[in-house]
Amino acid sequence: MTLEQLHALFLAYPTICTDTRKITESCLFFALKGPNFNGNKFAKEALTKGAAYVIIDEEDHRVSEQCILVNDVLQTLQKLSTFHRNYSNAKVISITGSNGKTTTKELINMVLSKKYRTIATKGNLNNHIGVPLTLLSITNTTEIAIVEMGANHQKEIAFLSSIAQPDFGYITNFGKAHLEGFGGVEGVIKGKSELYDYLIANKKHVFLNADDPIQFQKLGSYTKRIGFSQSDHQFYNIKFIDANPFVALEVESIPIETQLIGKYNFTNCSAAILMGKYFNVPMEAIKVAIESYQPKNNRSQIINKKGFEIILDAYNANPTSMKAALENFAIMEAKNKTLILGDMFELGRDALKEHQSIADMTKNLSFNDVFFVGENFFAAKTSYEKFKSFHDLKEHLNQNRLKKGALLIKGSRGMALERVLDIL
The missing domain is CATH 3.40.1390.10 (MurE/MurF, N-terminal domain)
Known part of the structure; x- marks a missing residue:
């Protein structure tokens, strides 16, 4: 056949x-x-x-x-998805990056669906199987497909780009994620930039955060770049207002109050706003879309339970996202702040160094109580409580109740720290 x-x-x-x-x-x-x-x-x-x-x-x-x-069934699935993508009239936007891919993808979908018939990657089905399945969900009425691409080693984004053949692309950031597979931070930058490489080689459009020096440098004078910036007026200006705890921003003198915590979500919102403007979505519709988006699936969720204001950010973690979460939590207004931090995975030979860096950072930010869980954090030098396994943490919390107040829970997916909610 x-x-x-x-x-x-x-x-x-x-x-x-x-x-x-x-x-x-x-x-x-x-x-x-x-x-x-x-x-x-x-x-x-x-x-x-x-x-x-x-x-x-x-x-x-x-x-x-x-x-x-x-x-080969897998290769057939991939080739079929590319054939279908080209059979369709839908425009394809690909998203990758170290942090914020899924949130950004969902925000973009919220904004663009205000004017267009869209489909988007479900959950985090962003690999060599998930990308084809997303492309095959395009129907004859789909106008825009938003395709998330994940990777933990070089050449993977290049391969996914060859399957999806995007018309537009955006990289959220370059952070310390999957260091083991990428071979360090420079490997991350090279690997994620494979999306840029594809778009530039095929003369496609690139969306960028012009305030990110890596993105700005890599795109140079590329003529098909479309960017946002807080200060550079050659790009679309979006102003950060506050994040205590929710991100507030201003665009075209219009205030937007989000339900997303952390300054790190400012750029995620900005990318969605920029794409909305590019695709001529009315600003009022963009504002409604951004303000109505609520995070889910353990991604920076705000949960109020039994006297605790919980920030549940247990979907995933790496050194970059962990530091951003801690900095945001430190400036939040709250009487009592407790941290429960779980191991960050796929860091290879940098694992102990990066976990020690986080342990040192927590001390300098002076939180009320800090609990570390996981073998890497257990090996770090710290005066705070540390536990080798979740079972050990659970035993401790069952015997020693947490002080009520603000609670940040963050760790890699494999730690499944959302289980803490059952203990409270």
Whole structure:
């Protein structure tokens, strides 16, 4: 079966499934493989549950004419998504960066959906499987697709760009994330900049934070750059007002009060506003979109519970986002401030140094109580309470109740620190 024939089949059965536990009637089941699973083995089950066709790459599991044999299921999924992306008339905006990708993507979607029919990456499905699935969710009515791209090593963004072939792109920032895979901060900058490389090589438009020296330097005099800045009037001006705790900003003399905490969210909002202006979304609609957005999924959520004002930022963490969160928490107005910080993952040989840096920073910011949890923080030198595992932290908190007040909970996803909420 040719790619064109497979795409015609997809148009007839436009729902993609990769998990037999989520099979829907008349879907196309792509039998993906991984280190610990082989989707080919579930081809018969997928058909039994109602899949119209299954795409496999092992002859032994060809149980009926509804099984389409290809050389490599994953590559077929990726090629199909690129074919569909080019078949569609939708404009594609790609987003990457070390921090704030998902929040920025959601803000952009909120703003642009005020005028256009949009689709956007669901959750954080931003890898070599998630990007194709997002592209394949484009329908014949979609006008703009916002595609988030994640990476933990070099060449990955370049590969995802070749799949999505974006018309526009934006990099949120370059931070200390996935240092182990990227090979240090310079590797992060090089890896994330692969989106710039694709856009420039293909003469596409680039959105940028012109106040970020790395972005400004890398884009130089590129003529298709569209930027925002607080001070440089050759770019669109957006003014930061405050973040105590929620970000307030001003654009075209119009105040915007967000429901996002932390100054670090100013640039995320600014990028969405800039894109709204570029795509001619009315300013009043942009204001409504930004002000109505509420964070979720453990990303800087504000939760009031049993006398605690909790900032739950337990979706992920790296040294850059951790420091930004601590600086923001330090300037918040609150009588009692408690920190529960979990390990930051994928830092490689820099892990101990970066955890020690955070431990030192907490001391200098003079919080009331600080609790560290995880093997890396446990190895750091600090006078604050530290626990090697979440179980140890839980035992301590069950016997020693936290002082009520403001509480920041932050750590990498693998720490699952949202479990603290069940202890309070």
